[in-house]
Amino acid sequence: MTERTYAGVCVKCSDQGYMEELNEWTKDIGAHIAEEEGIEMTDKHWEVIDYLQTQCRNEVPLTIRRVGKSGVTTIKEFYQLFPEGPLKKSSRIAGIPKPVSCI
Amino acid sequence: MKNILILGAGTSGTMMANHLRSKLSKNDWNISIVDKDETHYYQPGFLFLPFDIYKSKQVKKSIDKFIPKGVNLIRDSINKIDKENDKVILKDGTELNYDILIIATGTEIAPQEIDGMLGDHWHKNVFDFYTFKGAKNLRNKLRKWEGGKLVVHISEMPIKCPVAPLEFAFLADSYFINKDMRDKVDITYVTPMDGAFTKPKASKELSYLLEEKNIKIVSNFNIESVDGDNKKIIDYGGKEVEYDLLVTVPTNMGDEMIERSGFGDDLNYVPTNKATLQTTVKDNIFAIGDATNIPASKAGSVAHFEAEILTENILRFIDNKPLKETFDGHANCFIETGHGKALLIDFNYTHEPVTGSFPLPGIGPLKLLKETHMNHMGKLAFRWIYWNMLIKGKHIPFVSSTMSEAGKDLEEELA
Numbered sequence: 370m371t372e373r374t375y376a377g378v379c380v381k382c383s384d385q386g387y388m389e390e391l392n393e394w395t396k397d398i399g400a401h402i403a404e405e406e407g408i409e410m411t412d413k414h415w416e417v418i419d420y421l422q423t424q425c426r427n428e429v430p431l432t433i434r435r436v437g438k439s440g441v442t443t444i445k446e447f448y449q450l451f452p453e454g455p456l457k458k459s460s461r462i463a464g465i466p467k468p469v470s471c472i
Numbered sequence: 473m474k475n476i477l478i479l480g481a482g483t484s485g486t487m488m489a490n491h492l493r494s495k496l497s498k499n500d501w502n503i504s505i506v507d508k509d510e511t512h513y514y515q516p517g518f519l520f521l522p523f524d525i526y527k528s529k530q531v532k533k534s535i536d537k538f539i540p541k542g543v544n545l546i547r548d549s550i551n552k553i554d555k556e557n558d559k560v561i562l563k564d565g566t567e568l569n570y571d572i573l574i575i576a577t578g579t580e581i582a583p584q585e586i587d588g589m590l591g592d593h594w595h596k597n598v599f600d601f602y603t604f605k606g607a608k609n610l611r612n613k614l615r616k617w618e619g620g621k622l623v624v625h626i627s628e629m630p631i632k633c634p635v636a637p638l639e640f641a642f643l644a645d646s647y648f649i650n651k652d653m654r655d656k657v658d659i660t661y662v663t664p665m666d667g668a669f670t671k672p673k674a675s676k677e678l679s680y681l682l683e684e685k686n687i688k689i690v691s692n693f694n695i696e697s698v699d700g701d702n703k704k705i706i707d708y709g710g711k712e713v714e715y716d717l718l719v720t721v722p723t724n725m726g727d728e729m730i731e732r733s734g735f736g737d738d739l740n741y742v743p744t745n746k747a748t749l750q751t752t753v754k755d756n757i758f759a760i761g762d763a764t765n766i767p768a769s770k771a772g773s774v775a776h777f778e779a780e781i782l783t784e785n786i787l788r789f790i791d792n793k794p795l796k797e798t799f800d801g802h803a804n805c806f807i808e809t810g811h812g813k814a815l816l817i818d819f820n821y822t823h824e825p826v827t828g829s830f831p832l833p834g835i836g837p838l839k840l841l842k843e844t845h846m847n848h849m850g851k852l853a854f855r856w857i858y859w860n861m862l863i864k865g866k867h868i869p870f871v872s873s874t875m876s877e878a879g880k881d882l883e884e885e886l887a
């Protein structure tokens with residue numbers, strides 16, 4: 370675990386840069402992480418972030434498929450919003466853990 | 473007389489039938505188990521079948537061989553669960569009442585989920601190896617294949633036995649070297665994750681493997697479609713990978729029966745408490761193995777650990793005692809790396825795979841996260857253990873259902 374400073378606030382992060390405490394998250398912090406990921410945030414981006422955070426609070430594991438069927442966005446659009454690894458990038462910006470995988 | 477009904481007689485259902493029959497009085501409890509298949513497959517063997525390491529008869533046995541005396545085996549397809557009325561309806565219309573239900577219907581490939589995956593080319597130059605048929609057809613193809621671009625591919629997570637595709641790539645390298653044609657085969661591993669190994673400790677220990685075996689990797693590839701005519705796969709971001717032979721793991725999904733019953737998530741997995749294995753569908757419905765939505769690996773070893781805890785919780789449920797919240801996601805898997813070697817990994821919900829020795833702390837004989845011949849022997853021995861101990865519900869010596877921290881280099885993980 371490390372600490373990183375975004376928008377003047379020090380937050381706990383995993384070594385791979387995913388925030389450990391969703392409670393520490395603010396939109397300002399999210400915007401700074403987005404900048405690091407090279408993403409310019411629009412209302413649509415924030416709508417997706419909001420959805421991811423709600424799912425995370427309800428302990429629903431996230432997959433690209435689920436985001437695609439959420440009604441918030443489609444898989445195709447999700448890729449356009451967060452190119453390359455959309456779930457990984459958006460999870461970082463949303464301040465939620467890295468999507469799980471085995472090894 | 474009360475009824476316990478188990479749905480599915482695969483790895484998990486068979487284990488539960490064996491555990492519960494030995495624990496519950498025959499005077500008080502009827503136990504029935506339903507399955508549509510005649511055959512119990514040893515699915516881990518599907519990895520070896522394509523390379524002629526196992527013969528087909530080594531991976532299949534008759535399903536009734538493993539159902540204990542005193543358990544009623546019903547051979548039919550399950551149509552749906554009527555949870556309001558505590559009954560299950562079979563395809564032929566038969567209704568089965570239960571007091572306690574255990575869902576163990578596993579997960580299967582769903583190639584129809586990916587545009588263009590099924591078609592004329594299916595099992596001609598696009599194969600799965602997650603079914604007996606797929607593994608066998610692929611074996612026949614490999615026997616006469618003259619080389620070209622081999623693409624080993626994962627469609628989307630989660631899949632059962634998440635390391636199997638990587639093992640497939642390693643074994644393919646070995647296979648073609650042995651056939652003296654490795655120079656004619658170009659192997660690429662395509663994954664939706666951000667690498668072949670994604671946990672820090674495992675990637676540090678293991679990333680040399682792909683390079684050493686000259687396997688190329690394309691990561692963060694989320695497939696949108698298969699273009700069978702032009703022999704390429706295309707991802708949502710527009711990336712393309714060409715193949716001559718595509719070995720894919722299609723989307724994995726729980727049985728449609730779950731969907732027809734009106735619960736289950738978007739992949740038909742049953743919402744289940746990850747520590748107790750009771751479902752959130754109804755108090756008297758439990759789930760185990762690949763059929764659940766818990767964030768543990770979908771593997772036989774995991775189902776084995778779950779079965780010990782679920783048995784105890786069912787006995788507690790019967791006695792009106794609070795359930796034990798002890799399942800920690802423990803998984804213990806061998807990873808074949810080819811050339812007679814394998815790795816062993818041991819992990820749970822909170823600990824990532826680490827180095828160390830297993831199962832005896834400091835002694836082994838198996839080494840965690842290291843390639844050894846002994847680990848390979850362990851993997852091969854697993855088939856014997858599976859048929860003779862695991863599904864019969866016998867305890868495997870030295871291996872506990874929750875993860876032991878002894879003999880493992882866990883402090884390094886925190887560093």
Ligand SMILES: Cc1cc2nc3c(=O)[nH]c(=O)nc-3n(C[C@H](O)[C@H](O)[C@H](O)COP(=O)(O)OP(=O)(O)OC[C@H]3O[C@@H](n4cnc5c(N)ncnc54)[C@H](O)[C@@H]3O)c2cc1C
Pocket residue numbers: 479480481482483484485506507508509514515516517518519548549550551576577578579601602603632633636727729760761762763770771772773774775805806
């Ligand atoms: C290629 C491959 C390699 C693997 N390697 C390993 C390994 O090395 N180590 C390891 O631990 N695990 C491994 N696994 C995973 C392991 O095989 C599974 O996790 C395990 O079999 C899960 O058991 P289960 O009982 O939950 O499901 P299954 O064993 O799949 O059983 C489900 C049963 O339910 C029945 N069923 C489903 N729906 C219905 C219905 N509607 N009506 C009637 N019957 C129904 C099916 O016929 C089946 O018999 C591997 C899997 C594959 C495919």
